[in-house]
Amino acid sequence: MSPPSMMGPRDRGAVQMPRLLGRAALAAVILAYTVYTIGPFLWLATMSVRTTEEISRDHYAWPKTFHWEQFHQAWVGSNFATYFWNSALVVVAAVMVVTLVGAAAAHALARYRFRGNRLVYAVLFSSIVFPPQITLISLYQILVGYNLYNSLFGLTLVYISLQLPLTVYLLEGFFSRIPQDLFDAAKIDGYGDIEIFFRIVLPIGMPAISTALILNFIQLWNEFLFAVVLITDPEKRTLPIGIRSFMGENFQDIGMIAAGVMISVVPVILAYIFFSEKLIRGMTAGAVK
Amino acid sequence: MATVTLTNICKRYEGPSSQLAVDNVNLDIADGEFMVLLGPSGCGKSTTLRMIAGLESISSGALSIGGTQMNNIPAKDRDIAMVFQSYALYPHMSVAENLAFGLRRRNFPGAEIDRRVKSVAGTLGLEPLLARKPHALSGGQRQRVALGRAMVREPVVFLFDEPLSNLDAALRVNTRNELIRQHHRLRSTMVYVTHDQIEAMTMGTRICVMNGGKVAQVGKPLDVYWQPADTFVARFLGSPPMNLFPATLVSDAAGYRAQNEALATPLGLWDQQTLARASAGPITVGVRAEDLHLNREAFGTSSLGKVSGRTVAVEPLGAETLLLIETPAGECTARLPRSISVQPDENIDLFFSADAAYLFEGATGKAIFNDKPRALYPGQGLAQ
Numbered sequence: 001m002s003p004p005s006m007m008g009p010r011d012r013g014a015v016q017m018p019r020l021l022g023r024a025a026l027a028a029v030i031l032a033y034t035v036y037t038i039g040p041f042l043w044l045a046t047m048s049v050r051t052t053e054e055i056s057r058d059h060y061a062w063p064k065t066f067h068w069e070q071f072h073q074a075w076v077g078s079n080f081a082t083y084f085w086n087s088a089l090v091v092v093a094a095v096m097v098v099t100l101v102g103a104a105a106a107h108a109l110a111r112y113r114f115r116g117n118r119l120v121y122a123v124l125f126s127s128i129v130f131p132p133q134i135t136l137i138s139l140y141q142i143l144v145g146y147n148l149y150n151s152l153f154g155l156t157l158v159y160i161s162l163q164l165p166l167t168v169y170l171l172e173g174f175f176s177r178i179p180q181d182l183f184d185a186a187k188i189d190g191y192g193d194i195e196i197f198f199r200i201v202l203p204i205g206m207p208a209i210s211t212a213l214i215l216n217f218i219q220l221w222n223e224f225l226f227a228v229v230l231i232t233d234p235e236k237r238t239l240p241i242g243i244r245s246f247m248g249e250n251f252q253d254i255g256m257i258a259a260g261v262m263i264s265v266v267p268v269i270l271a272y273i274f275f276s277e278k279l280i281r282g283m284t285a286g287a288v289k
Numbered sequence: 290m291a292t293v294t295l296t297n298i299c300k301r302y303e304g305p306s307s308q309l310a311v312d313n314v315n316l317d318i319a320d321g322e323f324m325v326l327l328g329p330s331g332c333g334k335s336t337t338l339r340m341i342a343g344l345e346s347i348s349s350g351a352l353s354i355g356g357t358q359m360n361n362i363p364a365k366d367r368d369i370a371m372v373f374q375s376y377a378l379y380p381h382m383s384v385a386e387n388l389a390f391g392l393r394r395r396n397f398p399g400a401e402i403d404r405r406v407k408s409v410a411g412t413l414g415l416e417p418l419l420a421r422k423p424h425a426l427s428g429g430q431r432q433r434v435a436l437g438r439a440m441v442r443e444p445v446v447f448l449f450d451e452p453l454s455n456l457d458a459a460l461r462v463n464t465r466n467e468l469i470r471q472h473h474r475l476r477s478t479m480v481y482v483t484h485d486q487i488e489a490m491t492m493g494t495r496i497c498v499m500n501g502g503k504v505a506q507v508g509k510p511l512d513v514y515w516q517p518a519d520t521f522v523a524r525f526l527g528s529p530p531m532n533l534f535p536a537t538l539v540s541d542a543a544g545y546r547a548q549n550e551a552l553a554t555p556l557g558l559w560d561q562q563t564l565a566r567a568s569a570g571p572i573t574v575g576v577r578a579e580d581l582h583l584n585r586e587a588f589g590t591s592s593l594g595k596v597s598g599r600t601v602a603v604e605p606l607g608a609e610t611l612l613l614i615e616t617p618a619g620e621c622t623a624r625l626p627r628s629i630s631v632q633p634d635e636n637i638d639l640f641f642s643a644d645a646a647y648l649f650e651g652a653t654g655k656a657i658f659n660d661k662p663r664a665l666y667p668g669q670g671l672a673q
């Protein structure tokens with residue numbers, strides 16, 4: 001409850017008018033941006049349930065009958081399922097390892113004072129600054145050298161190394177703001193370092209961890225460059241490469257392509273819904289003040 | 290139940306600063322005692338407490354709890370519990386889970402955990418809050434949960450680090466009384482850190498005043514107030530702080546007097562030999578603000594000291610009035626009845642009983658203890 005205002009209604013109007021205008025302007029910008037980003041996606045979504053014939057008649061029409069069978073056909077009629085599961089395997093494994101190892105490293109950097117702490121941090125940070133493409137050739141050679149070229153396991157390792165620095169950086173910033181008193185209290189309550197990591201740091205760090213999770217998932221799910229260089233076997237293709245060949249196979253069937261692309265987007269949306277920072281923040285509200 | 294003994298405890302933090310955060314602290318805390326560590330910010334109170342807790346390593350010296358050497362025992366095995374200034378409640382756990390967290394780790398049977406949580410929640414009035422998360426609690430409620438989390442453990446020593454300083458004034462008084470009550474009920478050893486002299490005076494069985502990492506004085510609250518060991522303690526305890534004036538000892542037919550440009554007082558409480566020894570160097574005279582009076586008639590025939598100066602400020606506080614005067618020997622504050630009428634910028638004399646005077650060595654600030662008891666404080670012996 002707020003205390004009664006000292007201002008009369010007139011003064012209040014005078015104060016609030018500019019604020020209202022500001023809000024309206026902000027809303028307009030957000031609306032424009034939303035249309036700009038959601039528009040193509042909605043268009044794609046409508047096309048995925050229309051046949052190519054319908055689409056060529058009117059590109060932008062709302063679907064009259066929903067041709068859900070296109071999804072089924074895309075899934076079974078080509079290697080789409082293989083690509084999808086390859087991607088799922090590589091990305092889920094990489095994201096899991098990155099999250100766990102990244103969180104542990106971030107916790108160590110944020111909480112423990114040891115010689116070289118800031119040096120490790122600086123090295124990690126510098127690897128975020130440089131574009132990852134410059135490591136492509138050396139990674140290729142390393143993978144060939146260790147017999148990991150053209151293997152999903154090798155690609156998973158590359159993905160882990162690509163995403164780890166940013167994850168550590170992101171989580172370190174958050175973890176270092178968790179009050180030291182919580183760790184001291186847990187220590188006095190009898191918990192050791194490892195237990196404190198799992199029972200205090202991870203639950204309290206959930207908002208940041210979920211952000212890192214979504215970020216890593218989306219980036220790796222859509223990753224094209226490293227996958228196309230490091231995988232040659234068609235059976236081992238991930239979705240971003242697979243979709244290209246899928247497009248080649250169906251190059252006249254726009255509706256089919258749209259259905260395939262929609263399938264590839266679904267996991268990203270699911271990941272976002274499940275790990276949405278807002279959602280998690282609501283569950284752990286008041287964790288860090 | 291346990292004693293806590295600190296022997297020559299030092300703490301040097303790693304880093305560029307070579308200064309000792311805690312400097313050769315010796316302290317014997319008796320079983321069931323409520324020991325208050327009191328001092329200004331940065332004097333090493335928290336560091337001392339955290340060394341007792343096992344959260345900070347001990348650079349040198351020995352710590353024992355219940356007669357067992359604890360230097361290298363980890364915090365979790367010391368059987369202590371701590372209440373933090375920030376409360377440090379686990380934000381992702383309910384109140385009940387917060388209370389049970391420490392017991393769970395120690396593998397207490399579920400029924401015993403339930404019993405203890407219920408009993409402590411009952412004592413502290415936390416039952417309606419057990420299902421809530423800390424963010425849905427008020428400051429006072431969080432404080433009680435933090436206290437409860439320590440109590441369910443039934444530790445041999447409770448440690449508190451300024452647990453009341455985040456509460457508003459009214460709640461602070463309530464919680465202070467609650468803590469005193471719990472100490473009487475539990476009879477556990479408690480070590481309590483604060484910078485608030487009222488908390489120290491009202492709660493402590495004994496208080497340990499710290500300054501710059503060193504122990505300045507240990508004693509019962511009133512003993513420390515009446516017989517401060519040095520000028521630091523004299524000024525730190527008491528509000529407004531004790532007035533101090535540099536002065537010299539001069540002797541005439543009537544014996545030794547302390548005097549300077551603004552002040553003169555006979556010294557009835559000290560033997561002639563003591564004063565003769567002290568007269569070799571400069572001294573400091575101390576008078577508490579509440580011992581200063583406007584009219585000499587109040588004293589009858591007893592020997593009087595006098596301070597003269599010019600009034601700078603008159604601060605009516607309602608129950609009493611603070612009078613600030615400027616003298617050639619420094620500023621001086623008097624705590625006078627609310628009925629006085631004094632104007633600013635007026636020449637004025639303030640009187641005090643010679644029994645209210647304190648003497649300190651000018652160079653070191655150490656107290657020159659009186660040889661005869663202070664009649665002003667009946668019932669008190671000579672605390673050293």
Ligand SMILES: Nc1ncnc2c1ncn2[C@@H]1O[C@H](COP(=O)(O)OP(=O)(O)O)[C@@H](O)[C@H]1O
Binds near residue numbers: 303304328
């Ligand atoms: N972790 C630390 N690292 C380095 N110096 C510290 C650390 N903690 C406290 N200090 C220093 O030690 C001294 C005592 O601090 P502290 O025990 O917290 O004082 P208090 O609790 O009495 O305010 C201060 O000078 C402080 O700057």
Ligand SMILES: [Mg+2]
Binds near residue numbers: 331334335336
């Ligand atoms: Mg402190």
